[in-house]
Amino acid sequence: QVQLVESGGGLVQAGGSLRLSCAASGRTFRSGTMAWFRQAPGKEREFVVGIRGIGESTTYADPVKGRFTISRDNAKNTVHLQMNSLRPEDTALYYCAASPTYGTTESASGYNYWGQGTQVTVSS
Numbered sequence: 001q002v003q004l005v006e007s008g009g010g011l012v013q014a015g016g017s018l019r020l021s022c023a024a025s026g027r028t029f030r031s032g033t034m035a036w037f038r039q040a041p042g043k044e045r046e047f048v049v050g051i052r053g054i055g056e057s058t059t060y061a062d063p064v065k066g067r068f069t070i071s072r073d074n075a076k077n078t079v080h081l082q083m084n085s086l087r088p089e090d091t092a093l094y095y096c097a098a099s100p101t102y103g104t105t106e107s108a109s110g111y112n113y114w115g116q117g118t119q120v121t122v123s124s
Helices: none
Strands: 003-007 010-013 018-025 033-038 047-051 057-060 068-073 080-085 092-099 117-121
Touching: 003 092, 018 033, 018 092, 018 117, 033 080, 047 068, 047 080, 057 068
Parallel strands: 010 117
Antiparallel strands: 003 018, 018 080, 033 047, 033 092, 047 057, 068 080, 092 117
8 A cells, every 4th residue: 555644845935945755665666757736725745746657756836936956865765845035925735746757747646555645833
């Protein structure tokens, strides 16, 4: 059974940093794609960033470019999201997602596996 478990969320002031982690178990995604999505109250789930293969290819959503950095530790089957210069509009429930397919999709429908989410709250 595949499981994705997120950690690292919390409350931070604007301008601060957080580091999210997503640990996968049950299978590896070294040849696939892992991504982070987020969903704020009253809004649809949106793509944040994706990383493909062993980390040679990444795609960032425009609102987070230059502030967020995704990385993966394939030996530990884990993905990290370093979030710097956080803004109140980054407040959301952040989800880890994974697909065995090497792709560039920013659509949630492209991912087979999802974590339960970790809350990030940025105060002004």
